[in-house]
Amino acid sequence: MKNQSKNTRSDFLEINPQEFSKAGHKLIDDIISFTEDIPNKPITKAETVGVLRDALSLRPLPEEGTALPELMANTTDLLIDHSLFNGHPGFMGYITASAAPSGALADLLAATINPNCGAGILSPMATEIENQTIQWLAELIGYNSDAGGVLVSGGNMANFTGFLAGRTAKAPVDLKEKGLAGLEKPMTVYCSKGTHTWIEKAAILFGHGSEAVRWIPQNEHHQMDNEKLESAIISDIDAGFQPFMVVGTAGDVSTGKVDDLSGISKLSKKYDLWFHVDGAYGVPAAALPELNETFKGLESADSIALDPHKWLYCPLEAGGVLVKNRQDLINAFSSHPEYYNFDAGPDQPSVNFYEYGLQNSRGFRALKVWIALQQAGRSGYQTLIREDIQLSELLFDLADNHSELEAVTQSLSITTFRYLPENIPTDSELGIKYLNELNETLLNEIASDGEIFVSNAIIDGNYCLRSCIVNFRTNQQTIHDLIKIVVQKGRELHKSLCNDHGF
C-alpha cells in the first residue's frame, strides 16, 4: 500500500486515446461500407439458433480483458454477418423503419455525455433538448406546441403512459390514494377491433383485467364504427360501469386506416372521456397538408402516442407521448421522495422528466430524434413520408392491374394484397382455406429467400401479404421486384400445392 500512488486508478475501462481512436475510426469506416453494401446483402439469412450460438462461440465469462480494437472489430463482424437488416430497401415487414445513420452518431454522443434525463439538474442541456424535441414533434403533427410529453422506449410504453394519465384524470376517486379498490364502478375503455395489443396488456397489467376493454367493430372502411361506440358507452353506463377512455387509432397496424378522430372527439366530450390517439405508426403523416382531412380531430386529443423509431426513421428505441395538458402527466406520475433535491433551480424550475412517466433514471434518447428532425427539417420529413405513401399506392395499383394478384387495402403507407390464381373460388370454404394456406406459405418462403420482407394481415378473414413502407431506401424498383417475386413464387407454389387441395 505504501508504494502505491494515491493518484492512480486501474484503467481497465478508461479511455486509451490510441486504442479508442483505432477502434472508433475503424467502426465508422465499417458503418459506411456496411450501409453502402446493405442492398447487396440478404435481408436475413434466417439462420437457426444453433448456427447463431456456434458463431457466438458460447463460453464462460472471460477472466481477463480484451483490447478494444480487437473486441469492436470482432463484434462488428458478428453483427453484420448474422443480423436481419431492416435498413435494406426490400424490408417492408411489420413497422420497423430504416434508421437514419445520424442516429448512430447521436447515440455515440449521448452515451459519451451520459446525462441522466430523469432530473433537470442532472441533465441540464439534455433536458432542454428533450423539451424542444417534444415541442417539435407536436408542431410537426399540428398538435398544440405547448403540449407536454416525454420520450419513452416505444409505442407500447407511450400508449401505457397515456392510458395511465387518462385513468388518473378521469377516475371518480383519487386513484393515487384509493387505488382501484376505491372505485364503486369498474372502469371501461373503448377501442376499435383493430387496436394494437398494447391495450389488452395495459388493461391486464394496470389492474382492470382484459374484460375492461370494449372492442368496437370496424365499419366497411376499417375504421372504428362510431355509432357502435356510442351505443357501447351508453349501455355500459346503464349497466353500472364507469367508461373513462376512448382510444382512436391513427394508422391501424393491419390496414393503415385512420379512425374518424373528430367523431371520436365529439363523443369523448359528450361522455367526459379521455381521448387518446394511438398514432405510434401513422401520426407523422399528419405533417402532410394533403392529409389534413384524414387527421381532423387529432388536435383535440388529450394524449397521443407516436414512435420516432417508426415513421420518423430513428434507430430503436424511441417512442413518445404528447399530452394536451402536461399537468395530467405530473398528476399521474409524480411523487417526491425526501431524498430528491431536484427543485433547486436558480431561476425557473426545470422539467424533471421522472415526474412525466414510469422511468426514473433515463437515457438521452431525445438526441437522435432532435438531430434527425434538424437534419431533414420539416420539409425533408414531408417528402420522405409522402414518397413512402406513393410507393405504397404504386404497389396497390400494380397488384390491382395484375390478373394473378388481388389488391385488398391501401392507406397511408400500408398495402395489403394476395396471390389469387385464376379459377380458385373465393366464396367456397375450400377455396378460402386453400388461398389462406397458399399465401401463408408464400409469405414464409419469400422471407427466407432474403430479397424482400413483407409481413401478413388478416383482412375480412383472408390471409394477405402486407407491406408497410417506413423506409427511405425503398424505391420504385423495389416495388416492381416485390410484384415479380410474389407472382413467380406464387405460381410455383400453386403448381405444387393445388393438386393436393383438389384444384
Ligand SMILES: *Cc1c(COP(=O)(O)O)cnc(C)c1O
Ligand atoms: C408499433 C405499434 C405499437 C407498439 O409500438 P412499439 O414501439 O412496438 O412498442 C402500438 N400501436 C401501434 C398502432 C403500432 O403501430
